[in-house]
Amino acid sequence: MKGTLIILAFFAVGVMLGVSGELPANMISSDWSSYALYLLMFLAGVGIGADRKSWHVLRAMNLKIFLVPAGIIIGTLGGVTVVSVLLPALQLREVLAVGAGFGYYSLSSIFISRLHNDSLGVIALLSNILREILTLILVPLLVKYFGKLAGIASGGATSMDTTFPVISKYSGKDYAIISLFSGIVLTMLVPLLVTLILTIGK
Amino acid sequence: MLAGILTGLFLNNYPAIVKINEKLLSLAIYALLLLLGIAVGSSEKIISNIYNLGFQAIIITLGAITGSVLVCWMIYKAFFHLK
Numbered sequence: 001m002k003g004t005l006i007i008l009a010f011f012a013v014g015v016m017l018g019v020s021g022e023l024p025a026n027m028i029s030s031d032w033s034s035y036a037l038y039l040l041m042f043l044a045g046v047g048i049g050a051d052r053k054s055w056h057v058l059r060a061m062n063l064k065i066f067l068v069p070a071g072i073i074i075g076t077l078g079g080v081t082v083v084s085v086l087l088p089a090l091q092l093r094e095v096l097a098v099g100a101g102f103g104y105y106s107l108s109s110i111f112i113s114r115l116h117n118d119s120l121g122v123i124a125l126l127s128n129i130l131r132e133i134l135t136l137i138l139v140p141l142l143v144k145y146f147g148k149l150a151g152i153a154s155g156g157a158t159s160m161d162t163t164f165p166v167i168s169k170y171s172g173k174d175y176a177i178i179s180l181f182s183g184i185v186l187t188m189l190v191p192l193l194v195t196l197i198l199t200i201g202k
Numbered sequence: 203m204l205a206g207i208l209t210g211l212f213l214n215n216y217p218a219i220v221k222i223n224e225k226l227l228s229l230a231i232y233a234l235l236l237l238l239g240i241a242v243g244s245s246e247k248i249i250s251n252i253y254n255l256g257f258q259a260i261i262i263t264l265g266a267i268t269g270s271v272l273v274c275w276m277i278y279k280a281f282f283h284l285k
Contacts, residue, residue, distance in 0.1 A: 007235055017239070049207040071276075072270045122259075127266075134267060149277060
């Protein structure tokens with residue numbers, strides 16, 4: 001939660017700076033964010049490669065567990081496809097790209113604003129933060145009515161960190177490992193899927 | 203990204219460097235969100251449209267959560283809830 005607030009604070013400060021119009025023109029040009037994005041990609045890769053726990057969890061699992069992130073991907077993309085009829089202003093692939101953030105708002109919003117445009121980046125930021133917040137609030141109810149995978153499903157990529165504590169509390173220890181696994185897989189797939197969705201079918 | 207993963211596998215044995223990487227990763231994310239914020243704040247098109255963008259975000263989130271919960275409910279009943 002603290003991390004979310006820090007991230008939002010940085011974004012908010014940026015918005016205020018931008019609104020104030022006091023910035024030198026070259027701050028607004030896009031070169032800076034491209035370099036920062038390459039750095040981010042590299043660092044995110046180092047993090048994944050060096051995370052022993054992740055690789056260990058991945059190795060220890062049987063095949064059934066792959067159904068969980070697969071189901072979340074299918075369910076998320078299917079769900080956003082259905083609601084996209086309510087959003088005539090957006091193309092289907094734009095809606096899919098936002099959905100493919102799976103709650104990983106920082107990375108997905110950055111990717112989408114770089115690969116597509118800033119408006120969609122803002123939608124991705126809001127939508128994916130909301131996914132995390134709603135998950136934190138709704139896990140007890142979801143688990144009660146839709147089974148022990150429901151919290152993990154709702155959490156998406158966040159089920160490995162920010163929403164992990166509440167999920168493991170309500171779904172139990174057996175599902176904690178599934179929660180970690182599913183969150184790790186989805187986190188790894190976010191940059192890949194977002195890029196694929198936005199570049200294919202262009 | 204791939205270069206990063208390979209570097210990370212190699213760096214596995216140096217926890218100190220991995221720690222530093224986590225710090226750098228946070229910094230890079232903060233910097234990018236600050237830049238996104240600046241771009242958003244200086245774009246009149248986005249600022250004047252913010253309620254609309256927020257509404258679209260809410261709809262997408264509800265679709266995403268509902269869809270994934272329903273599919274995982276089916277998976278849960280078919281494969282996990284056996285005991």
